[in-house]
Amino acid sequence: MEEGIANDKSSSSGPSSGPGPCLSKYVDPSSEESHRYYLARRNALEMLRDRGYEVSLEDINLSLQDFRTVHGEHPDVDGLRISAHHRSDSSNKVKVVFFGTGKVKVNTIRSVAAEILSQETITGLILVLQSQVTDNALKAIELFTFKVEIFQITDLLVNLTKHALSLRHRVLNDKEKKALLKQYNIEDKQLPRISKKDAVVRYYGLEKGQVVKVSYRGELTESYVAYRCVW
Numbered sequence: 001m002e003e004g005i006a007n008d009k010s011s012s013s014g015p016s017s018g019p020g021p022c023l024s025k026y027v028d029p030s031s032e033e034s035h036r037y038y039l040a041r042r043n044a045l046e047m048l049r050d051r052g053y054e055v056s057l058e059d060i061n062l063s064l065q066d067f068r069t070v071h072g073e074h075p076d077v078d079g080l081r082i083s084a085h086h087r088s089d090s091s092n093k094v095k096v097v098f099f100g101t102g103k104v105k106v107n108t109i110r111s112v113a114a115e116i117l118s119q120e121t122i123t124g125l126i127l128v129l130q131s132q133v134t135d136n137a138l139k140a141i142e143l144f145t146f147k148v149e150i151f152q153i154t155d156l157l158v159n160l161t162k163h164a165l166s167l168r169h170r171v172l173n174d175k176e177k178k179a180l181l182k183q184y185n186i187e188d189k190q191l192p193r194i195s196k197k198d199a200v201v202r203y204y205g206l207e208k209g210q211v212v213k214v215s216y217r218g219e220l221t222e223s224y225v226a227y228r229c230v231w
Helices: 029-050 064-071 106-117 135-142 174-184 199-204
Strands: 082-086 089-098 124-129 147-152 168-171 211-217 223-230
Touching: 029 064, 029 082, 029 089, 029 124, 029 199, 089 106, 106 135, 168 199, 174 211, 199 211
Parallel strands: 089 124, 124 147
Antiparallel strands: 082 089, 168 211, 211 223
16 A cells, blocks of 8 residues: 555545536435425435434434325425534534525524524534525625534535545544654644645535544555645
8 A cells, every 4th residue: 555645646625527416316306395305414424423413323324204104295494404412522512404495684594593592502504505605695604703614505405525436534532643643843834735625625514733543545546644734
């Protein structure tokens, strides 16, 4: 296996295979609305689990039929919300909120935030949208004291980390990062970079300065490992 700081045979986006399949093939056309919400909520739960949050396997493994039994063919988005505590720090709590198809305006954002904060204390908020966010709403989000992430529902129809062509990413903890930098006698800014806008970086909710180990094994080649610093 070849391992190093950088390797041209490894990239964050994976091998090129031309245009990907249309996401509509993952959605049941007979009841598209409930299926889209089902897929997005399940993948949001998996995303939280992969970030280290406590989520129920029962919720993740809920079948589409059982989801429709609970939420109906036209789910109420408020009933789809998710709350989760981090496994290593119970004070770290994230909330996932789904929105309908209408444009998200500043009053909507303020109303949702006020409602949540009146009931619980959170350190992170994930908004799953189906439409555009107004500029005023984005400005309001910037004023929140906790981290806010925005995903379009189409971002969550598929768990990108499960894709057959996806590179394997593992987030290094602080101890592992220090050991890596010491091994190569470098600073983190000297590592190859990966953008905060990268889909995998967004999936794991990574921040600037965090390091990921990227590995890839080709069908006819050896394994390759490289490291990337979020920038």
